[in-house]
Amino acid sequence: MVNLAHGAFVVAGAYLAFELHSWxxxxxxxxxxxxxxxxxxxxxxxxxxxxxxxxxxPVFITLLLTFGLELVIVNGMIMLFTxxxxxxxxxxxxxxxxxxxxxxxxxxxxxxxxxxxxLTLALGYLMRHTRxxxxxxxxxxxxxxxxxxxxxxxxxxxxxxxLAVALAxxxxxxxxxxxxxxxADAGRFTLFSFVAAVLGGLGxxxxxxxxxxxxxxxxxxxxxxxxxxxxNAVAFAVLxxxxxxxxxxxxxxxxxxxxVEV
Numbered sequence: 001m002v003n004l005a006h007g008a009f010v011v012a013g014a015y016l017a018f019e020l021h022s023w024x025x026x027x028x029x030x031x032x033x034x035x036x037x038x039x040x041x042x043x044x045x046x047x048x049x050x051x052x053x054x055x056x057x058p059v060f061i062t063l064l065l066t067f068g069l070e071l072v073i074v075n076g077m078i079m080l081f082t083x084x085x086x087x088x089x090x091x092x093x094x095x096x097x098x099x100x101x102x103x104x105x106x107x108x109x110x111x112x113x114x115x116x117x118x119l120t121l122a123l124g125y126l127m128r129h130t131r132x133x134x135x136x137x138x139x140x141x142x143x144x145x146x147x148x149x150x151x152x153x154x155x156x157x158x159x160x161x162x163l164a165v166a167l168a169x170x171x172x173x174x175x176x177x178x179x180x181x182x183x184a185d186a187g188r189f190t191l192f193s194f195v196a197a198v199l200g201g202l203g204x205x206x207x208x209x210x211x212x213x214x215x216x217x218x219x220x221x222x223x224x225x226x227x228x229x230x231x232n233a234v235a236f237a238v239l240x241x242x243x244x245x246x247x248x249x250x251x252x253x254x255x256x257x258x259x260v261e262v
Contacts, residue, residue, distance in 0.1 A: 001051070002059065004066040007189030008073035009165045013039055013172025014181045015081055018088050028088045028173045029111055035173050036166040043165025048158035055157065070186060077183040088176040112174040119167065120209050127205070136160050195235060199242055201249025211249065214238065 013035050017028040020035075046069065054061045087093075092111075096104040127133035139146040139156045147153055175181055175189075196215050200207025215235055222234030242249065 001055075001062055002066070003161075003164065004063060004190060005070040005073060005186075006164070006168055006193055007186035007191070008070040008077075008183075009039060009043070009168035010172040010175065010189040010193075011077060011181055011183055011186050012042075012073060013169025014088075014176040015077060015086075015172075016169065017173035017176050018086060021088050027090060028177050029115065032115070032170050032173055035169045039169030040162040040166035042162075044158045044162035046165070047161035048154065051161065052154050052157060070190070074183045074186050081183070083182055083184060085180040085182045086176075087180045088173075090177055093177065106178070108178045112178055115170070115174060116209065116212070119170065120205055123163075123167075124205050132159065192235075195239055199239055199249055204249075207249055214242075 016035050016038060017031050020026050020031045021028055050069075051062065051065060054065055090108065092107040095107040097107060097110065099105055125133075127137060135146070135151050135156050136159065138149065139151055139153050143153050146156070171189075172181070192215065196211035197208050198211065199214055200209065200211030215238070218235045218238040219231055222231045226234060
């Protein structure tokens, strides 16, 4: 299923971390458990009582549904928080680590990167070594066979969507510490998440991490060498090159048994 509301959930996580910081002063990275639980509950309810109603419909219907959901969430955030850009102030926002070669590594970005790696490893363990993860894999491979084994597909779909939304919310909390955000960023986050997933290879968790790293490097280098209006073009140029060389992505399995000669 393609979720066009993914970026809206990222921004929602950023605003939740922002509000928690404003109300309690809690560090946004320490608020990650609260953000994750809240966004998981939201994602579970959305999938269980909304998306599951059209789960067997053509993919175009789910695209329309999630696109409409994004519009609702984005406009709701504009009503609550306005469209102004915000950031979460932290004591380490301007702190950098000195590395050899006169290289400076922002502490906030380092923490966000370590968080991403840790969550990727944890998700990999969940999927391969727990009953919930194996149920998710089984349902994705063959829903009919999974049902025969006593797995409730509707519940599994809701759990999966809830996990995805929780991870999106955590990403939003991290984004709020290293940059600015507003409801208008929802579409950009959705687009970049799809690009990162395709770059790394669909169906692989490590591939999404590799794709995100490559996308970030392309944007960073492009920002140093090209005008700001062309930075996004560099990222998509990298996507085209990678797909031309490896259609399955950096870490994905090949979709083709052999090349087609034209």
